[in-house]
Amino acid sequence: MVGEKRKASSKSDSAKKRQAISFERKVSIIKQLDAGEKMVIVARAYNLNRSTVGTIYKQKDCIMEHVKGAVPMQSTIISxxxxxxxxxxxxxxxxxxxxxxxxxxxxxxxxxxxxxxxxxxxxxxxxxxxxxxxxxxxxxxxxxxxxxxxNLHNVSVSGEAASADTEAAERFPQVLKEIIEEGGYSAKQIFNVDETGLFWKKMPEKTYISHEENTMLGYKVAKDRLTLMLGANAEGSYKLKPLLVYRAANPRALKNVTKSSLPVIWMSNTKAWVTLAVFEDWFFHHFIPEVKLYCRDNRIPFKILLVLDNALGHPPHLNDFHPHVKVVYLPPNTTTLLQPMDQGVIANFKKYYTRRTYRMALKAVDSDPEMTLRSYWKSYNILNCVKNIDASWHEVTEVNLNAVWRLLCPQFVNDFRGFDQEGINKEILSTLVGRPK
Known part of the structure; x- marks a missing residue:
């Protein structure tokens, strides 16, 4: 009888102490257990039963997934x-x-x-x-x-930090010039690459297609994104084969296509980002063989200088891996000021891509009375995109590729009068006037 009373009393106390556990506490418990803390110690710290802590940890994946949805952690109910x-x-x-x-x-x-x-x-x-x-x-x-x-860090930038970046950008060209002179590099042997996101079905905001994306159910073409990495040498005489990173390894549009035959280097991951692994793969298996062949065909020494920024996907140790390829990194936070591909090449490439895509759409509409821009755009797939990337990359001129080095290596830049970006924009927007939707 005494034992039964004790059990009954224990159950009563437990019922009284039962309370909802917020997601904030659950996440904190999970983090402590992941860090190696013993379950008994964690349970004692939060005044919980060991079995409760064990249950929370078993639900770890579900709890963390809900937290990613940014539901207020103080809530115990998921909206x-x-x-x-x-x-x-x-x-x-x-x-x-x-x-x-x-x-x-x-x-x-x-x-x-x-x-x-x-x-x-x-x-x-x-x-x-x-x-x-x-x-x-x-x-x-x-x-x-x-x-x-x-995983964001140092998102707030003060006035002094921005000023320091400008000062670093002013000093670095002289540092690079000394490296170039010491190594005896010519403009043919100096390369730069840079990544950019491409919403490959996104149209200018002034077109009806963009407006319809806000009203048509299931019509979200502008969200399909890929990452491109474009690069060329300082002379502008040689363009590297673009690297394309997509979210799917084998999209339906490429079902019967050999990826090695594509005009781009095809790689994939779920976020369509250039990660450390992707960049190292590109560097060793594509960049080095490509520039080695380029040097041989042009009868110049296989001696390459690659200029990179400090993006998260760029390994910091590449300079140690090949005796004929030297890697130089731009100072932190100077990409917008010094990165050659970011000084007009990528912007112009995207304008050429948009213009070419429009022309394809209008040609299809003009040749088929039943075809509308809407129906064409829905049928536009990743293979069409790859072909347009290739054609648009070919449109980028040698003058353009050379001129963007004017801040980093002015000694290699020829006379340049500027890009006709406004003219390209006007041409793109004027092509849709009076066209069927």
Whole structure:
């Protein structure tokens, strides 16, 4: 009887102590266990039963997935609708941040918060009336969680830091000049590459297609993104084969296509990013063989200088791996000031790509009375994209490729009068006037 009373008393005490455990505490428990802390010690620290802590850890994947949806951690109930909207916003925000990071564009907390709110409103509008009451303030608490999830560091840049970057950019060309003179490199032997995100189905905002993306259910062509890495030598006489990183390894459009026959180097990962592994693969298996063959065909010494920025996907140790390839890194946060491919090559390439894609669409519409721009655009696949990338890359001129070195290596740059970017933009927008939708 005494034993039964004790058991009953124990059950009663347990029922009284039972309380909801917030996601914040659950995440904290999971992190401590992942760090190697014993389950008994963690349970004692949070005044919980060992079995409760064990159950929480068994649900680790589910809990962390919900946290990624940015649901307030103080809540113990998951709001699926809000989670989906914010999750979509954070995915798009991460893509945007990645693009700015590769360009070494200084981002403040306020700028990121404003961008997050802007993307949230766009996603909310596309969700329709069911999400009309959803709100998002981009609070510091949200940013703190998002920062950890996205592995962001030093997002706030002060005036002194920006000033220091400018000073570093002013000093570095002389440092590079000394390296070039000491190594005896010519403009033919100096290369630069840079990555950029390409929304390969995105059209200018002034076209009806972009407007329809906000109103048509299931019509989200602008979100399909890939990463391109473009590069050439300082003389502008040789373009490297573009590296393309896509989210799918074997998309349907390439079902019967041999990837080695493509005019791009095809690689893939779920985020379509140039990671350390992707870059090292490209460097050893594509860049070195390609420039070695280029030097042999042009009867110049196989001695290459590769200029890179400090993007996260660029391994810091490449200079140690090949005796004939020297790698020089730009100073941190000087990409927008010095990176050659970022001084006009990538921007012009994207304009050529958009113009060429428009021309293809209009040609298809003109040749088939039943064809509309909308139907053509839905049928435009990744293989069409690859072909247009190749053609647009060929459109980038030698003069363009040489001129972008004017800040980094002015000694190699010939006379240049500038790019006709405004003319390209006007041509793109004028082609759709009076066209069928």
């Amino acid at each position: 699926k609708k809000r989670g989906k909207i914010i999750e979509e916003m954070e995915k798009l925000l991460t893509i945007w941040l990645d693009d700015q990071q590769r360009r070494r564009f200084p981002l403040s907390l306020l700028l990121i918060q404003e961008k997050a709110k802007s993307i949230f409103e766009d996603v909310k509008a596309k969700a329709g009336e069911s999400a009309a009451k959803e709100t998002f303030s981009a609070s510091c608490g949200w940013f703190s969680r998002f920062k950890k999830m996205a």
